[in-house]
Amino acid sequence: MSRAVAAGLAVVLLIFPWVGTGEYPLALLYSTFMYVALAVAWNVIGGFAGYLSFGHAAFFGLGGYTTGFFLVRAGLSPFLTAPLGAAVAAAFAALAGYPCLRLRGPYFAVVTMILGLAVRAVVLNLPWTGAAEGLWMTLPPWEPIVARRAFYYAMLAVALVTVLAGRAVRLGKIGVGLEAIREDEEAAQSIGVPVVRLKMSALILSAGLTGLAGGIYAYDRSYIHPDFMFDLHLSVLAVLMALLGGRQSWAGPILGAVVVRLVDEALTVRVGTEAARIIFGLGLALVIVLLPDGVLPYLERLRWRAPRPPAAVPAAQARP
Amino acid sequence: MARPPAACGRAGSTGAALTAMLRVSGVSKRFGGLTVLRSVSFQVAEGAIVGLIGPNGSGKTTLFNVITGFHPPDGGDVVFMGRRLVGLAPFEIARTGIARTFQVVRPFAGLTTADNVAAAVLYGRGARHVREARAEARHWLQYVRLEGAADAAVSALTLGEKKRLELARALATGPRLLLLDEVFAGLNPAESAGAVDLVRRVRDDLRITVLLVEHVLRIVMGLCEHVVVLGSGQVIAQGPPVAIQADPQVRHIYLGEGYGAAG
Numbered sequence: 001m002s003r004a005v006a007a008g009l010a011v012v013l014l015i016f017p018w019v020g021t022g023e024y025p026l027a028l029l030y031s032t033f034m035y036v037a038l039a040v041a042w043n044v045i046g047g048f049a050g051y052l053s054f055g056h057a058a059f060f061g062l063g064g065y066t067t068g069f070f071l072v073r074a075g076l077s078p079f080l081t082a083p084l085g086a087a088v089a090a091a092f093a094a095l096a097g098y099p100c101l102r103l104r105g106p107y108f109a110v111v112t113m114i115l116g117l118a119v120r121a122v123v124l125n126l127p128w129t130g131a132a133e134g135l136w137m138t139l140p141p142w143e144p145i146v147a148r149r150a151f152y153y154a155m156l157a158v159a160l161v162t163v164l165a166g167r168a169v170r171l172g173k174i175g176v177g178l179e180a181i182r183e184d185e186e187a188a189q190s191i192g193v194p195v196v197r198l199k200m201s202a203l204i205l206s207a208g209l210t211g212l213a214g215g216i217y218a219y220d221r222s223y224i225h226p227d228f229m230f231d232l233h234l235s236v237l238a239v240l241m242a243l244l245g246g247r248q249s250w251a252g253p254i255l256g257a258v259v260v261r262l263v264d265e266a267l268t269v270r271v272g273t274e275a276a277r278i279i280f281g282l283g284l285a286l287v288i289v290l291l292p293d294g295v296l297p298y299l300e301r302l303r304w305r306a307p308r309p310p311a312a313v314p315a316a317q318a319r320p
Numbered sequence: 321m322a323r324p325p326a327a328c329g330r331a332g333s334t335g336a337a338l339t340a341m342l343r344v345s346g347v348s349k350r351f352g353g354l355t356v357l358r359s360v361s362f363q364v365a366e367g368a369i370v371g372l373i374g375p376n377g378s379g380k381t382t383l384f385n386v387i388t389g390f391h392p393p394d395g396g397d398v399v400f401m402g403r404r405l406v407g408l409a410p411f412e413i414a415r416t417g418i419a420r421t422f423q424v425v426r427p428f429a430g431l432t433t434a435d436n437v438a439a440a441v442l443y444g445r446g447a448r449h450v451r452e453a454r455a456e457a458r459h460w461l462q463y464v465r466l467e468g469a470a471d472a473a474v475s476a477l478t479l480g481e482k483k484r485l486e487l488a489r490a491l492a493t494g495p496r497l498l499l500l501d502e503v504f505a506g507l508n509p510a511e512s513a514g515a516v517d518l519v520r521r522v523r524d525d526l527r528i529t530v531l532l533v534e535h536v537l538r539i540v541m542g543l544c545e546h547v548v549v550l551g552s553g554q555v556i557a558q559g560p561p562v563a564i565q566a567d568p569q570v571r572h573i574y575l576g577e578g579y580g581a582a583g
Contacts, residue, residue, distance in 0.1 A: 171450065172450060173442050173443075173447075173448060173449070173450060173453075175450075176431075176435060176438060176439045176442055176450060176453070177439065177442065177443060179428065179430065179431055179435070179439070180428050180431070180439045180443075182430065183427075183428035183429055183430050183431065184426050184427075184428060184429075186390060186410070186422075186426070187422065187426040187427070187428065188411075188428075188439070188443075189389075189390070189409070189410035189411045189414065190388060190410060190411075190414055190419070190420050190422075190490075191414055191419070191439060191440040191443055191444045191489060191490070191492075191493050192411050192414040192415045192440070192443040192444040192445075192493055193411055193439070193443045194409075194411050194443075195411060196409075248430070
């Protein structure tokens with residue numbers, strides 16, 4: 001994406017809440033930003049490093065619950081509690097990641113999924129998390145439109161931070177190291193890639209960013225419960241959005257998240273929730289079968305095909 | 321059975337220790353009940369091309385994996401330029417200046433040819449910027465005559481090209497010692513001759529010491545100044561190629577009657 005387009009988009013998103021926009025579009029974009037943050041954050045470990053986590057709801061929920069806990073019990077400002085939530089999620093990732101990241105492929109996927117469910121079970125049974133009753137927070141006495149604007153900007157900031165972090169990782173030295181890890185860990189070791197340290201860093205960053213989104217979301221809902229803060233559906237959604245958009249690039253998951261959120265919304269409005277789920281599930285399955293690398297690489301190939309002849313010249317030179 | 325190499329590995333022989341870049345002393349490795357290496361000792365002199373030969377299953381690749389840290393030894397010591405390697409992680413050993421290739425090629429399939437090598441520049445040599453690493457990667461691709469395939473997907477390369485890519489990747493880490501695990505296997509005669517020439521250039525021009533595992537004895541005898549023979553996890557002979565060829569024990573255990581036939 002060119003710099004001008006990015007700047008234009010930023011301006012539009014910044015002034016959008018002030019052009020007579022109602023609550024609904026703001027809420028829709030708010031949730032889109034959240035999906036973008038979740039997909040891009042997931043992709044740091046799941047896409048770049050190739051460790052398909054199905055337990056990211058754990059980090060989301062921990063971020064949310066940390067926020068709730070400190071708001072309710074300590075009266076801290078949400079500006080502090082959301083970063084605290086990110087820190088707790090990251091710390092948890094540091095503890096859980098070391099044993100989990102020794103596993104690969106389906107084993108890693110299954111263990112992270114179980115981990116997500118285990119954290120949910122623990123939170124459901126701890127007295128100081130509100131257990132099965134959930135946790136209530138008190139919002140400031142804002143007008144609904146004021147609240148929507150505030151959370152719009154908060155989640156936009158989270159999405160922006162996440163995208164910039166994901167982009168920096170992907171395009172920088174760490175991105176090359178994570179790609180090497182994804183392709184072959186032993187070969188990566190053999191050229192000096194600190195495999196364990198890089199994987200841990202990627203997971204911790206991914207978890208922290210996910211926890212940050214969870215913190216904002218929890219405050220917005222002002223009531224949190226393990227059923228939706230540690231929802232397996234959320235973990236799966238993060239995976240799907242990244243796979244759909246394309247998990248090798250930093251921008252792929254953004255596209256995936258926007259498409260998932262907007263199509264999901266359109267279908268829900270048009271044909272109702274149940275039918276929407278079915279159509280949507282089928283559509284996703286089709287895309288993943290037909291475009292295993294995701295939509296973005298496919299679009300890029302389409303774009304390159306027209307103006308340029310295929311790169312036959314270098315390939316021909318390669319022959320001795 | 322006499323095991324002359326055991327004496328060479330001892331710290332007493334200071335004259336040899338001065339020039340020995342890599343010292344493997346008394347290394348043993350077991351996998352469960354199977355002993356793959358028994359008290360293996362030998363040295364690699366700086367600037368040499370040393371061949372490691374032996375029948376299948378004699379422990380050559382395991383020895384490579386012990387030296388590079390992938391399989392920690394059960395006993396013994398590996399010292400590289402005065403530094404003990406046992407206990408270091410493979411990536412740390414790589415950064416001490418030991419690079420390797422794999423018996424079955426293991427390029428990073430999802431990366432371009434250039435990025436395969438750029439990764440080695442970034443992590444093996446501690447370069448910071450991807451752009452500079454990519455620029456330097458082209459230099460190494462040129463060195464192994466793969467410059468035309470820099471932007472190609474790895475899957476588009478032939479086996480010989482993949483092997484050269486692995487070599488470029490290993491060289492890009494800036495090694496002092498290069499371990500080559502059967503780089504000539506599966507190459508046609510022309511490719512094989514090119515690879516032999518390449519290994520010589522690596523030693524002569526880049527001054528990188530080479531330890532190579534190889535099955536094609538004609539190549540080993542022509543290329544190496546020193547040969548170590550493994551049999552059933554033990555060093556059964558070592559010395560200059562001429563002596564190895566004449567050694568009756570080696571002829572019996574390894575070469576058999578069909579010596580001279582290229583694998």
